Amino acid sequence: MSIAPESTGRSVTKAVIPAAGLGTRFLPATKAMPKEMLPIVDKPAIQYVVEEAANAGMRDVLIVTGRNKDNLSNHFDSVPELEATLQRKGDTDRLDRVHASSELAEVHFLRQGQPLGLGHAVGRARMHVGNESFAVLLGDDLIDERDPLLTRMIEVHDQREATVVALMEVPEELIHLYGCAAVNATADPDVVEVTALVEKPSPAEAPSNLAVIGRYVLRPEIFDVIDRLEPGRGGEYQLTDALNVLATGDGDRPVYGVVFRGRRYDTGDRASWIKANLLLGVDNEELGAELSDWVIELAEQLRARRSD
Numbered sequence: 364m365s366i367a368p369e370s371t372g373r374s375v376t377k378a379v380i381p382a383a384g385l386g387t388r389f390l391p392a393t394k395a396m397p398k399e400m401l402p403i404v405d406k407p408a409i410q411y412v413v414e415e416a417a418n419a420g421m422r423d424v425l426i427v428t429g430r431n432k433d434n435l436s437n438h439f440d441s442v443p444e445l446e447a448t449l450q451r452k453g454d455t456d457r458l459d460r461v462h463a464s465s466e467l468a469e470v471h472f473l474r475q476g477q478p479l480g481l482g483h484a485v486g487r488a489r490m491h492v493g494n495e496s497f498a499v500l501l502g503d504d505l506i507d508e509r510d511p512l513l514t515r516m517i518e519v520h521d522q523r524e525a526t527v528v529a530l531m532e533v534p535e536e537l538i539h540l541y542g543c544a545a546v547n548a549t550a551d552p553d554v555v556e557v558t559a560l561v562e563k564p565s566p567a568e569a570p571s572n573l574a575v576i577g578r579y580v581l582r583p584e585i586f587d588v589i590d591r592l593e594p595g596r597g598g599e600y601q602l603t604d605a606l607n608v609l610a611t612g613d614g615d616r617p618v619y620g621v622v623f624r625g626r627r628y629d630t631g632d633r634a635s636w637i638k639a640n641l642l643l644g645v646d647n648e649e650l651g652a653e654l655s656d657w658v659i660e661l662a663e664q665l666r667a668r669r670s671d
């Protein structure tokens with residue numbers, strides 16, 4: 364049973380996590396496992412994202428799955444035999460951690476069918492979401508829990524009755540990897556009005572250095588726009604294209620961007636994933652000291668090797 368927004372006093376209670384991409388940048392690791400299940404320190408990436416949604420007040424999480432969905436759904440189920448073994452051994456610490464993943468939120472699953480693009484995956488959530496605003500969180504973008512972005516986005520959505528995307532300044536040479544926003548400033552230093560969006564532009568075409576990162580607070584009108592969408596870049600139904608329709612004035616309400624200046628870890632390609640593990644590893648309570656010493660030693664060895 365899902366929790367109706369009016370009963371909680373919150374405007375956004377549902378989160379959608381699309382996890383049906385092919386993860387080609389991570390092959391062969393993602394041949395039989397979604398990239399959202401790759402571990403970051405000691406938890407699969409998707410668990411961080413479900414935790415983030417729960418921390419922002421969402422108790423109803425819909426994960427859109429593709430092939431290999433069993434891995435994902437098993438992770439959020441309870442595992443009585445594993446829990447009984449840990450109980451028998453008196454390993455309460457690990458038992459609590461195993462428990463935690465099945466108690467975060469009410470997690471639902473939906474098949475995308477075919478990986479026709481992020482816009483298509485979000486469109487599949489229509490029946491579950493209904494006529495409400497909802498959050499979309501991408502599982503390969505981790506936002507540090509010390510820098511709460513989604514809460515701020517929901518606040519801006521409520522104040523301005525608008526669709527809200529998360530933006531981050533990126534170097535010019537990296538903008539072709541992201542959706543990019545044309546914007547006007549507002550009186551709030553971290554909020555901009557989005558006037559257009561373009562998916563993965565060349566540096567010459569890019570209207571700004573503001574990249575769309577994987578958090579969105581969407582109003583239900585997005586579903587009609589997605590239904591009318593033509594395939595875009597790469598032949599896929601792009602969420603950026605649907606948002607561009609709203610930003611350029613085809614919706615009742617405007618699109619705003621929250622400019623995020625906190626810690627974000629991209630985990631969608633190999634180098635970024637390794638960096639994310641190190642960055643979160645050195646901050647980890649149990650592993651931090653050991654890992655930090657090792658990283659410093661490694662850096663010294665690499666520096667010496669370079670100067671040889």
Ligand code: UTP
Pocket residue numbers: 381382383384385386387388389398427475477478479480481483484501502503631
């Ligand atoms: P990406 O483009 O980063 O994911 O999609 P991908 O296609 O799996 O990655 P590569 O480029 O092949 O390595 C962004 C997000 O949208 C989801 C992905 O799972 C990821 O979280 N997605 C993408 C879907 O759910 N369905 C799709 O059809 C495409």
